[in-house]
Amino acid sequence: MAEKRVRTDTFQKVLLVVGFSVLILGYFMINNMFQAEGRIISWEFLQTTFLWLLMVIFIIFLSISEDMKTSMIQEQTDEIKLLREVLTKKKKKS
Numbered sequence: 798m799a800e801k802r803v804r805t806d807t808f809q810k811v812l813l814v815v816g817f818s819v820l821i822l823g824y825f826m827i828n829n830m831f832q833a834e835g836r837i838i839s840w841e842f843l844q845t846t847f848l849w850l851l852m853v854i855f856i857i858f859l860s861i862s863e864d865m866k867t868s869m870i871q872e873q874t875d876e877i878k879l880l881r882e883v884l885t886k887k888k889k890k891s
Contacts, residue, residue: 806867808863809860809863809864809867812856812859812860812863813860815856816853816856816857816860819849819852819853819856820853823849823852823853824849827842827845827846827849830842830845
């Protein structure tokens with residue numbers, strides 16, 4: 798059976814913009830912090846980098862879960878339509 802791709806909704810578009818902005822702005826801010834400290838890896842630098850990576854991973858997981866939710870809703874909608882068709886065919890035969 799061919800898979801239908803559901804249109805992206807507003808939340809997914811906003812999540813994409815926020816994800817790219819966190820990725821790009823975070824990278825530049827961490828790079829500026831690294832250069833301001835004299836290219837020395839300090840404890841604050843490691844904490845900042847780790848928290849930034851956690852935020853990026855969180856956005857990726859959020860995107861994956863939103864996509865799974867959307868596909869599950871689509872599958873349930875298709876199943877309900879199929880059940881409705883089967884029930885109406887049964888009623889017509891009776």
